[in-house]
Amino acid sequence: METLNIPVLSLAVAFILLIIPVVISIRYGLGMLKTLFVSIVRMSVQLALIGIFLKYLFRWNNPYVNTGWIAVMIMVAVFSAVRSSSIKISRIFLPVFTSFSVATLTVVFYLNTFVIPLDNVFDARYLIVLGGMLLGNSLRGNIVGISTFYKQLRTDSKHYLYVLSLGASRREALLPYLRESIQLALKPTLASMATMGIVTLPGMMTGVILGGASPEVAIKYQILIMIAIVVSTVTSVVLTILLTERVCIDKCGILRADVFTNEK
Amino acid sequence: MISFENIHLSFDGKNVIQNLSLKINNGEKVVISGKSGSGKSSLLSLPLGFVRPDRGQVFFDGIPVNEKTVWDIRKKIACIDQDVSLGDGTVQELLDFVSDLKANTHSVFNAKNLMEFFHLDIDLLQNSLKELSGGERQRMAIVIAILLNRDVFFLDEVTASLDKHLKNKVADYFLSKEDCTCVIVSHDPVWLDNSVVRVFDFEEKKWKH
Numbered sequence: 001m002e003t004l005n006i007p008v009l010s011l012a013v014a015f016i017l018l019i020i021p022v023v024i025s026i027r028y029g030l031g032m033l034k035t036l037f038v039s040i041v042r043m044s045v046q047l048a049l050i051g052i053f054l055k056y057l058f059r060w061n062n063p064y065v066n067t068g069w070i071a072v073m074i075m076v077a078v079f080s081a082v083r084s085s086s087i088k089i090s091r092i093f094l095p096v097f098t099s100f101s102v103a104t105l106t107v108v109f110y111l112n113t114f115v116i117p118l119d120n121v122f123d124a125r126y127l128i129v130l131g132g133m134l135l136g137n138s139l140r141g142n143i144v145g146i147s148t149f150y151k152q153l154r155t156d157s158k159h160y161l162y163v164l165s166l167g168a169s170r171r172e173a174l175l176p177y178l179r180e181s182i183q184l185a186l187k188p189t190l191a192s193m194a195t196m197g198i199v200t201l202p203g204m205m206t207g208v209i210l211g212g213a214s215p216e217v218a219i220k221y222q223i224l225i226m227i228a229i230v231v232s233t234v235t236s237v238v239l240t241i242l243l244t245e246r247v248c249i250d251k252c253g254i255l256r257a258d259v260f261t262n263e264k
Numbered sequence: 265m266i267s268f269e270n271i272h273l274s275f276d277g278k279n280v281i282q283n284l285s286l287k288i289n290n291g292e293k294v295v296i297s298g299k300s301g302s303g304k305s306s307l308l309s310l311p312l313g314f315v316r317p318d319r320g321q322v323f324f325d326g327i328p329v330n331e332k333t334v335w336d337i338r339k340k341i342a343c344i345d346q347d348v349s350l351g352d353g354t355v356q357e358l359l360d361f362v363s364d365l366k367a368n369t370h371s372v373f374n375a376k377n378l379m380e381f382f383h384l385d386i387d388l389l390q391n392s393l394k395e396l397s398g399g400e401r402q403r404m405a406i407v408i409a410i411l412l413n414r415d416v417f418f419l420d421e422v423t424a425s426l427d428k429h430l431k432n433k434v435a436d437y438f439l440s441k442e443d444c445t446c447v448i449v450s451h452d453p454v455w456l457d458n459s460v461v462r463v464f465d466f467e468e469k470k471w472k473h
Contacts, residue, residue, distance in 0.1 A: 156349070156351075158345075158347070158348070158349035159349035159350070159351045161312075161314055162343075162345070162348055162349055162350070162351075163351075164312070164314075164338060165312055165338055165341065165342075165343040166362055166365060166367070166368070166408075166412065167338055167339040167365055167366075167367030167368060167412070168365050168367070169335065169365075169366060169367075170335075172365055172366065250331070251331035251332075252313040252314075252316070252331050252334050253313075253335075254313070254314060
């Protein structure tokens with residue numbers, strides 16, 4: 001089974017479909033034309049560039065270059081995760097970077113070493129593609145996890161102080177917030193896992209099938225990637241909270257006002 | 265004994281407490297009086313380490329309050345705030361949470377007698393904390409503070425949302441506990457007019473009587 005290539009001109013035909021969201025936006029006054037346009041252009045340009053970039057990355061397949069690119073991907077993910085929280089990036093860049101790296105790399109190297117029969121665990125096709133998949137999901141989980149944790153602590157500060165005054169240890173006082181953040185962060189992943197195959201044919205599987213592999217192989221990869229996503233998401237959310245908490249909460253257990261931007 | 269020595273405290277550049285010194289001995293009942301918004305509640309936050317003075321030092325039983333000692337000091341003080349936030353869940357769940365904290369495992373958490381004493385229906389245990397009225401919440405916080413079995417009480421406007429009969433009951437309860445130290449922030453005559461209390465004028469920074 002060979003993948004059919006799409007001529008560039010035909011791809012342009014796909015863009016005609018975008019008339020539908022444009023008409024909807026105008027008809028209902030959504031005011032989203034500019035955002036839609038910018039997002040479409042960004043997506044197309046970014047993917048075109050990454051397509052060219054990956055072509056060379058796969059051709060060279062150099063362990064150092066591959067590892068370097070993974071580091072860049074992690075860095076971008078960290079910036080996006082922190083930007084959506086109300087914490088100053090300069091204060092928590094390092095803890096979040098550590099958390100994302102540990103969670104993603106441990107899981108990817110575990111898979112590349114023990115599960116997928118690879119000769120080279122740094123193989124770009126697996127390291128970068130799997131790593132990116134895990135990072136994207138960790139990012140989504142962390143955006144929810146980290147904002148929930150600190151937002152709850154800030155809006156609930158009266159109750160938090162009450163619990164400290166009752167004699168709670170740092171761990172005891174923070175545990176309810178940690179619990180809630182992890183649960184919320186994992187909810188979408190667990191929900192989509194439970195309906196997988198019936199409601200959703202996930203991206204990874206669609207990609208592998210379109211790429212010419214049989215559905216049996218595609219399913220094996222999909223199961224693998226879902227396990228990896230749950231593990232790396234939960235690991236990174238917990239690590240991010242535990243490592244940033246050391247920076248954002250002082251030794252008396254009180255939130256430090258100077259680490260927060262005051263926008264949110 | 266709690267002593268505040270030359271305390272200066274400010275928030276966002278605004279002075280809240282300036283050069284205040286105050287000593288409260290064990291077993292004393294002290295009312296801190298002064299205008300509302302003058303920083304009296306911040307004074308109670310100092311020994312708990314919830315705010316840190318810009319200058320000066322707070323001592324609890326001779327131990328300076330700092331990031332190492334504050335965790336043990338918190339276990340010796342029972343605190344009730346006028347608008348205490350008891351959290352989510354039911355009253356019983358809150359009681360279980362409090363009694364499960366490592367600091368409180370030695371205390372016997374039988375709330376029923378105290379609830380009856382402060383005219384709280386036992387059925388409230390199954391109610392959601394969010395459904396409690398202001399007065400019920402206040403009394404529930406008082407019950408929990410007493411169950412903690414601690415020797416020092418910080419009572420910040422605790423009788424504000426109670427009727428006259430209950431105000432007297434609460435004030436009598438705490439003021440008759442001879443071994444306990446009580447630091448009370450209140451405007452209420454139910455505390456001020458009692459002969460066992462000493463009144464500290466927060467603005468003048470001196471004892472009234």
